[in-house]
Amino acid sequence: xxxxVPTMRHVRGFDVARPLSIGVLVFxxxxxxxxxxxxxxxxxxxxxxxxxWAALMAPEAIFALKLSxxxxxxxxxxxxxxxxxxxxxxxxYNFLGRNALIVTISLPTAIPTAVxxxxxxxxxxxxxxxxxxxxxxxxxxxxxxxxxxxANIFVTFPLAFGVIKPVFDTMSRSLEEASxxxxxxxxxxxxxxxxxxxxxxxxxxxxxxFARAVGEFGSTILVSGNLAGRTQTAPLYIFAKFNEGxxxxxxxxxxxxxxxxxxxxxxxxxxRDWLDVD
Amino acid sequence: MKAQQAxxxxxxxxxxxxxxxxxxxxxxxxxxxxxxxxxxxENINFDVAEGEALVLLGASGSGKTTILRIIAGLEQPxxxxxxxxxxxxxxxxxxxxxxxxxxxSYALFPKMTVEKNIGYGLRIRxxxxxxxxxxxxxxxxxxxxxxxxxxxxxxxxxGQQQRVAIARTLAYKPEVLLFDEPFGALDAQTRKHLRRExxxxxxxxxxxxxxxxxxxxxALELGDRIAVINLGHIExxxxxxxxxxxxxxxxxxxxxxxxxxxxxxxxxxxxxxxxALIPLHExxxxxxxxxVKLVFRPEDVSLTKSGDAGPGPSCIARGIVxxxxxxxxxxxxxxxxxxxxxxxxxxxxxxxxxxxxxESQTSKxxxxxxxxxxxxxxxxxxGDRVAVNLSSFTVLPDLxxxxxxxxxK
Numbered sequence: 001x002x003x004x005v006p007t008m009r010h011v012r013g014f015d016v017a018r019p020l021s022i023g024v025l026v027f028x029x030x031x032x033x034x035x036x037x038x039x040x041x042x043x044x045x046x047x048x049x050x051x052x053w054a055a056l057m058a059p060e061a062i063f064a065l066k067l068s069x070x071x072x073x074x075x076x077x078x079x080x081x082x083x084x085x086x087x088x089x090x091x092x093y094n095f096l097g098r099n100a101l102i103v104t105i106s107l108p109t110a111i112p113t114a115v116x117x118x119x120x121x122x123x124x125x126x127x128x129x130x131x132x133x134x135x136x137x138x139x140x141x142x143x144x145x146x147x148x149x150x151a152n153i154f155v156t157f158p159l160a161f162g163v164i165k166p167v168f169d170t171m172s173r174s175l176e177e178a179s180x181x182x183x184x185x186x187x188x189x190x191x192x193x194x195x196x197x198x199x200x201x202x203x204x205x206x207x208x209x210f211a212r213a214v215g216e217f218g219s220t221i222l223v224s225g226n227l228a229g230r231t232q233t234a235p236l237y238i239f240a241k242f243n244e245g246x247x248x249x250x251x252x253x254x255x256x257x258x259x260x261x262x263x264x265x266x267x268x269x270x271x272r273d274w275l276d277v278d
Numbered sequence: 279m280k281a282q283q284a285x286x287x288x289x290x291x292x293x294x295x296x297x298x299x300x301x302x303x304x305x306x307x308x309x310x311x312x313x314x315x316x317x318x319x320e321n322i323n324f325d326v327a328e329g330e331a332l333v334l335l336g337a338s339g340s341g342k343t344t345i346l347r348i349i350a351g352l353e354q355p356x357x358x359x360x361x362x363x364x365x366x367x368x369x370x371x372x373x374x375x376x377x378x379x380x381x382x383s384y385a386l387f388p389k390m391t392v393e394k395n396i397g398y399g400l401r402i403r404x405x406x407x408x409x410x411x412x413x414x415x416x417x418x419x420x421x422x423x424x425x426x427x428x429x430x431x432x433x434x435x436x437g438q439q440q441r442v443a444i445a446r447t448l449a450y451k452p453e454v455l456l457f458d459e460p461f462g463a464l465d466a467q468t469r470k471h472l473r474r475e476x477x478x479x480x481x482x483x484x485x486x487x488x489x490x491x492x493x494x495x496x497a498l499e500l501g502d503r504i505a506v507i508n509l510g511h512i513e514x515x516x517x518x519x520x521x522x523x524x525x526x527x528x529x530x531x532x533x534x535x536x537x538x539x540x541x542x543x544x545x546x547x548x549x550x551x552x553x554a555l556i557p558l559h560e561x562x563x564x565x566x567x568x569x570v571k572l573v574f575r576p577e578d579v580s581l582t583k584s585g586d587a588g589p590g591p592s593c594i595a596r597g598i599v600x601x602x603x604x605x606x607x608x609x610x611x612x613x614x615x616x617x618x619x620x621x622x623x624x625x626x627x628x629x630x631x632x633x634x635x636x637e638s639q640t641s642k643x644x645x646x647x648x649x650x651x652x653x654x655x656x657x658x659x660x661g662d663r664v665a666v667n668l669s670s671f672t673v674l675p676d677l678x679x680x681x682x683x684x685x686x687k
Contacts, residue, residue, distance in 0.1 A: 172385065175385050180372040181350050181377060181379045181447075182446065183374075183399055183402060183403060184373060184398075184402045199389075
């Protein structure tokens with residue numbers, strides 16, 4: 001019976017499944033991703049670009065954006081260098097506890113960010129395990145820009161490492177051996193042979209880390225103290241202004257952050273060929 | 279054994295005399311190596327003269343790559359020394375030895391162009407730009423890759439990559455070139471072609487070279503001398519002709535080329551194999567009653583049909599043709615020798631071939647090869663009765679093969 005009924009799929013060579021499945025995909029993403037993003041732009045610009053610009057140029061808003069960029073930059077710089085070093089050690093040497101270290105490095109992504117911030121407070125806070133000895137010396141780590149960097153480092157810890165390590169693992173040892181027999185020192189080999197092969201991984205690792213750090217909220221709100229104009233990052237600013245009912249102020253920063261992440265991921269996506277060039 | 283050694287050393291000394299004019303470029307003295315408790319190399323000794331090509335031939339796991347890595351400084355020997363042009367370099371790291379290693383995968387730097395790869399050795403030595411450019415130009419011309427100078431390694435064929443790898447090492451005038459299975463990654467046609475190319479190139483630049491291979495054909499063609507390596511020992515070292523025609527033991531005989539091996543006993547200056555008596559060579563020195571092995575190459579066997587020309591003076595027995603196989607340049611014939619059927623026995627009875635014949639004392643299969651003209655002139659088919667004549671053979675004492683060493687406690 002079924003063989004007599006013509007199938008729906010191919011109607012005179014036209015594949016119905018193709019436009020249908022693409023349509024379903026876009027339709028499903030509409031309320032989940034597209035519309036929320038679109039709302040930011042619709043609301044943010046609904047009262048005209050001048051009021052958007054004024055909201056953006058508020059001193060506290062500019063400070064929050066700057067603070068986010070600076071703290072994310074230092075966290076990224078540290079995590080890329082550390083990730084490079086950790087990937088080198090963990091792919092070159094085999095030792096007892098190596099796998100345990102790899103798991104530990106990867107752990108921070110799995111920990112809720114609020115827990116991460118809380119953990120940092122328990123260590124560095126005025127009554128924390130280390131903090132209680134530092135506080136009498138007048139050294140205050142929490143509720144400063146330094147605390148934001150620490151929190152950013154913690155939550156983005158494995159990102160650069162995770163991108164760089166696989167490249168190390170697949171890199172042929174004979175390249176470095178060849179360089180040595182040609183007469184290069186370890187440093188020359190690293191600089192001329194190893195590093196160029198890691199270029200793509202380093203750049204994409206850095207972009208990922210930076211994007212993640214700029215958006216960090218959960219841990220930052222715990223460790224920074226959320227002091228406007230002093231330790232308030234861009235995501236905290238959005239939250240604070242929203243609570244105060246200043247939707248426009250929150251919205252202006254939200255647009256900037258959304259555009260910013262859009263930019264980073266476009267670079268990651270479209271520069272893929274350049275990043276992976278062999 | 280003594281006889282063999284005497285013969286080999288005689289030949290070796292004569293070729294040594296030829297080589298003595300060239301100074302020793304690389305010397306490996308008493309090198310042994312252990313990984314943990316397993317011994318992988320035992321007392322390795324050899325010299326490579328200036329401009330000479332030595333091939334280390336051995337099966338995988340024989341330790342040949344370890345020898346290469348020890349010379350390059352990528353691996354430390356357990357005992358022994360490595361000397362380059364008279365200088366003991368055993369304690370020097372790889373980068374201070376100045377040897378050129380051509381890795382199996384070529385290990386070209388993927389992010390550098392051909393000319394950057396070739397100039398790398400000079401760049402890290404902080405040579406002047408002009409000097410680097412001139413050397414790179416010279417080497418590009420030498421390996422005929424001028425038009426590819428701006429390309430990246432991934433854009434080159436296997437053969438071109440290999441030439442870049444060689445040029446890259448020649449740039450800093452290496453003490454010796456070490457080739458690790460240089461043709462392993464290439465197809466058979468390219469392989470043959472590149473072998474000749476590299477041989478010609480080496481003659482031009484006159485740099486001593488050590489090749490590693492498991493391919494006997496490659497060894498015969500590339501090497502001025504061949505060292506056959508087995509389980510961490512050098513079994514024999516000599517010119518291709520010496521090693522091929524006078525193998526010192528069964529391993530060498532069977533690893534380098536095909537060999538037929540028959541067990542025999544010495545009886546008053548004759549080797550008794552089955553019912554055949556084969557006179558010993560003048561130089562062979564064996565005691566009466568000693569067990570020996572008669573080793574001969576398939577091409578040293580000539581087959582004559584009974585009734586035709588009759589058995590030659592070097593006939594050892596008669597046999598029956600089991601299989602004939604045409605393999606291009608020659609025909610391969612498998613003959614089951616029947617030692618109860620002596621050469622002088624001229625009966626013309628019918629023989630029946632049974633495939634189920636158990637391997638008995640008197641019956642043994644050997645392989646003979648015949649060049650195409652001979653194969654066409656005298657056709658052989660399954661079941662033909664032939665006389666087996668030997669034009670050349672080697673007699674070796676019956677020794678047990680080398681055992682893989684048990685891990686030392």
